[in-house]
Amino acid sequence: MQLANPFLKVAGLSDRQIKKIEAVGKNIQLIADLSYSDIVMYCPSEAGIVAVAAVKPNTSISVRPDNIVGQVFEHPPEAITKAFTGGVRVEERYGEFNGAALTIYAIPIRDSGRVIAVITSERRSPEDWRPSEMEQMYVASADDLIEMIEAGVDVGITFPSSKEAGDGLLRVDFNGIITYATPNAVMIYRRLGVDALVGKSIYEIGLDETPILSALEDRKAVRREVTEKNMTVIKRAIPLIEKDHVKGIIAIVRDVTDVRAREQQLKIKEATIREIHHRVKNNLQTIASLLRLQSRRMETPEARQALLESVGRISSIAVVHEILSQSGSGTLDFKEIAGNITGMIQSSLVHPDKKITIMTRGAGGQIPSPMATALALVLTELVQNAVEHAFEGRDSGKIIILLERRGKTLTMAVNDDGIGLPEGFDIGKNSNLGLQIVHTLVTDELGGTWDMQSENGTKVTIKVSVEQVSQDV
Template sequence: MVDLDRLARERTDLTAAEIAHLHLLTADWTLLSDLSFSDLVMWLPTWNDAGFVAAAQVRPSTGPTVYPEDIVGMFAAKGRLREVERAFHSQRVVRNRMSPDSLLPVGTEAIPVHHDRRVVAVIARRSGLSPREAGELERTYRQIADVLCQMTADGQFPHQGMQDSSTPPRVGDGMLQLNAQGVVTFASPNARSAFRRMGVMSDLTGRLLEHEVRRLAARTGPVDEAIGVISSGRGAGSVDVEVGEVTVSMRSIPLITTRVRSGALLLIRDVTDLRRGERALLTKDNTIREIHHRVKNNLQTVAALLRMQGRRLEDPSARAALDESVRRVSAIALVHETLSQTDADSVEFDRVADRLVAMVADLGEEVTVVREGQIGTLPGSIASSLALVVAELLQNAYEHGLQAEGGGQITLAVERRGRRLRVSVIDDGAGLPAGFAPESHARLGLQIVQTLVRDDLKGSLSWEPGAQGRGTTATIDLVIPGR
């Protein structure tokens, strides 16, 4: 699939900074397309001056398209895009009036894109609307679009930091036009509706918007200075205005004519339901983290009670059974502790693995336990099962591989490639007994491992003897579930 970045790197001599500027422009040019009721196509000059290549295009949501098919990647040899070439060399906006030999439809405008005193691209703009008498809304849209196009040609649009909202308003959500003094000269119906929901029942036209917005925002407490900057049109950016239970997002784009700020375009969107949903989701996330925290505390309490009970037992086998239970409960508690400290239902499993390694290393000074490789983030749905499996295999390597040998090394080796994960527990101890078969030799610990690997992790478990008959390698292969 071709895209702007790839075409710019492979077909042009543009610098990284110039390509970044084009990305900044395409991130915001839906606004220009909607205001113009026009398709936009970005043409880049090729490195060998042989012609131009179409690197990006956008269709308007406010009118019909003139390019029903994608043309990104199309190459036009020199002489086929005369208006684009004229705009590129003259560094001025050029309109196609009567050029039937051009690849561009009649009526196309070619707008040079300036960056750091150099033309780096040309935008072809063409509307699919048939000629007719336009209403006030359409005339205002087109007037602002013409100003933004000239700002693009002058290298004054877009600005860094303009796309700073996760939910930026669009033209159809609501629009205000301000003059240089910050007075509203035009308000679209949707913008008026948004302000009515905040309590402004009269017409905004002719009013100083900053004064109105500050008055509304003051009802809920101190007014953020950014509200004044945005609502007056003095600076580019976005801000939310909360009035009671209503939240309205405002985005300001200063309009510059002959290098002087002549006014501003403000995009307005009622985001009350959206913000309410975000707050509900945040509350849900906090609740889930609190649940994980309490589960962790409860599991640690259970482990402490089992540990206390084990100290009272005189039967070594009963005490060993309780010690194993303490270890299993503690392994699960580690996962819940990690989940209680994250915002997502995922676990940085390397932290859990390091804690499991430390638990086994504490069993004896003669035992060295190391981890090799990175596991990364795993879904919470498999983290608990994998933690318990790893804990069992590490404990098994110590008890049946190293304890009788007086010590040695255990290695937790992990390898992750995309969604495929391989986890191996390697020891240099006594090795597998003769005729070892997991099904017939499986004690409770190995039965737990086999069940979890098969049913929860949907993976496989294999056993191999170490080099020269020393040691054992237990390997788990699984595919990490996708989201």
Template sequence: MSTLRDLVEEHTNLEPADIEHLHRLAGDWQLMSDLSFADLIMWVALDDGQFLCVAQVRPTTGPTAYQDDQVGRIFGGAEVAHLAIARDQGRIWREGDPVWYGDTPARHEAIPVRRAGSDRVIAVIGRDTNLSTARTPSHLELNYLTTADDLAQMVADGSFPPYRHPGETTSAPRVGDGLIRLDGGGKVTYASPNAQSAYRRLGLTTHLVGEELSAITGRLADDPLEGGESAEALLAALRGEAPPRRELEARGATVLMRALPLMPAGTPIGALVLVRDVTEVRRRDRQLITKDATIREIHHRVKNNLQTVAALLRLQARRVGVPQARAALEESVRRVASIALVHETLSMSSDEAVDFDGIVDRVASAAKEVGAPESRVVMRRTGTFGVLPAEVATPLVMVLNELLQNAVEHAYGPGDEGTVVISAHRFRRQLHVTVADTGFGLPDGFSLEASERLGLQIVRTLATGELRGSIELRRRAEGGTEAVLVVPLSKR
């Protein structure tokens, strides 16, 4: 399915600023659709007089008029005559009899779309209402429809949608969460039941209708500064501005507020305030933050403990007189230190994932440092490992530590020059890792499965067990050895 931008750029000559305005409208028009109880369809005119549908939204408050997706369809002739009138005359079209889509009767309306500061119509919004459940509207529905008509006029004027503030999303609050309508003086003329309930949780004991919402909001807040900012946001909306969303906390409840100016034909007549009780959402957010902090602290302590173990093993190695025992203890120090690296990174992460490239670079640097003093081996990494979950990172760093140690210690003789290359890339939800050197190569008859060396046994066990992947050690055609590791990254 082509996107709005793709369709508009392919079929029209609209300017980038026009396309950006249509994008913002499509990001905020669910509000108008829900208030209208109607489908909204965005049409752009083609050179041959036909119209192309580039976006569509269905109401969550009523039945849709279209069971099929209309995006990408092109219509002409009598079917789009109302769209042509709205575009050519630059006015909202509401005349005409109901039309039928199969067994569904629908009412057509057409709203011209302008950009602020321009009189040119850049698109037309079709507002199509399913009439199959038509009845006498309730008080709530009448207020919804009245507000929807004001927003429709603002679309035609170019003053809706307002510019979005940095960091804001379009997810909440929505019409069904709670709606309040203010008159030009800031008094409540209508409050939906959900909006009234949200304010009751904040401590309001009276009805909202007839009250000055900014004064009530400022008085209810636990924090006077927060209350003053929320009250000022409501007053700004009455002046025709579009303030950022605010959260109001009182008596253990949290309510998210969004205030929108109502100014059809450029005249401020009041404001629309959407409210949502987000008390449970914020409580869970705080719990998650606490858990994340606890997990990071655990990783920090594990890292400290592992470093302590490594220090004790290093101290013991210095006291051992048997060379083989000393070498075994020093290998254990390196293995413990590589695991500590992962926990150190996790202790600074907000989730159970790590940027693995930095860990690999540190492990490679450590492997080179423990080589012979006269070693002239160069470590190099190509490609990127990316972000890996902790359950993959911990065994993978141990595997790479063993492979790099083998390359440094056994691939080259004292004073030999050489290169060890660690390459990584992702393909089809798999991580492919290769550790290649240009050294002596594998001995004749070598078999990874039959090898009794502890390091290689660790590599094989972790690669096929913990990582659920595969590992292969083989000779390179140009000389040297390469280890090929394939690790699946699908959900575990």
């Protein structure tokens, strides 16, 4: 439920009055669920009566399928007009839905003698509906909450107050005696070892009922998650206040044992996956170290360079696994990966006597991990290629990586201010192993495009669709 705050401003309400309306708004979903009705909140505006909030019941079919939040009514239903002008609750017949008569209940919300809003409950008329005992209890509970709103009582509901399927409901009187329990509530407490709830005191059932006790004593709504007897139950307790006295409690209980168990299993799986990534990263770094040692034994520069390039490729994959081991997420920020790769190349491939600067600019956003691995290899090849060939005969230079994300398209450009491509260079004929790897990864694995341009250096531009890769992988 969202309040249409711009319309509240139009209504000329003070900040205090807006806060009061927002506080009421936190109750209306529960009222809708308990009363099997659509709840709409209206405020006055210069153009008419505006609907500032609306909720549909989770427990029955909505009689108002359209979304009316923000709509202005010059001639609203008569019950709403009467509630605004008379400041009293109004009940009237109001059309039909699926052949059944509807009744609208309009309840004024007052502040300092002024009606600042009206909430309406639209439900099937009593003569067309024969509610069960449980449904009668739900409706009675909703009416109790409505009466508190009408009386201006705020019990501080700051938690989600909807009633979902599977929730159990208890009615507890001011002495702590359970006067009613729905079948779901009975089933939840039976799993906790308590039978025959009705007539028992919450002080005697031997369970943690601090939410209900706190609501009785502090006269404020309470939500707590309680774990006992191998079960986890969310307990929400709302005090019912009448003439400044607590007359009872509405308690909603939800068994979330299975939910928490699944969450714990996911945490264990996530920790396991992170540990696997950590070990893979360590193994890759070990392989890279062995190749680096082997390169120092090579007598020919070509063999040494080939091994160092392999070290770079393996290290770039290790970078991805290192970040995955830290985040545990299936998606990664590619700018972070690019920064780690450029730092690795700067320290391992750039000769200490050369002043070659490698920078990363822009943002690539979050990308799926399989795509991150492929792009990391592509970036490594392009930067290594620039370090090796772009600055021949020079002691300094710049390599700038530009990342841009527009919608589903990720663009990565690697620019250098080096000597540029040789005259007559043809990607298809003159590509070295590194560029062949780039071509295979970009076009075949990532389904993207790439091109090379030579102007004031060399610029390689890669474009891939993030959504396409995330779906195909």
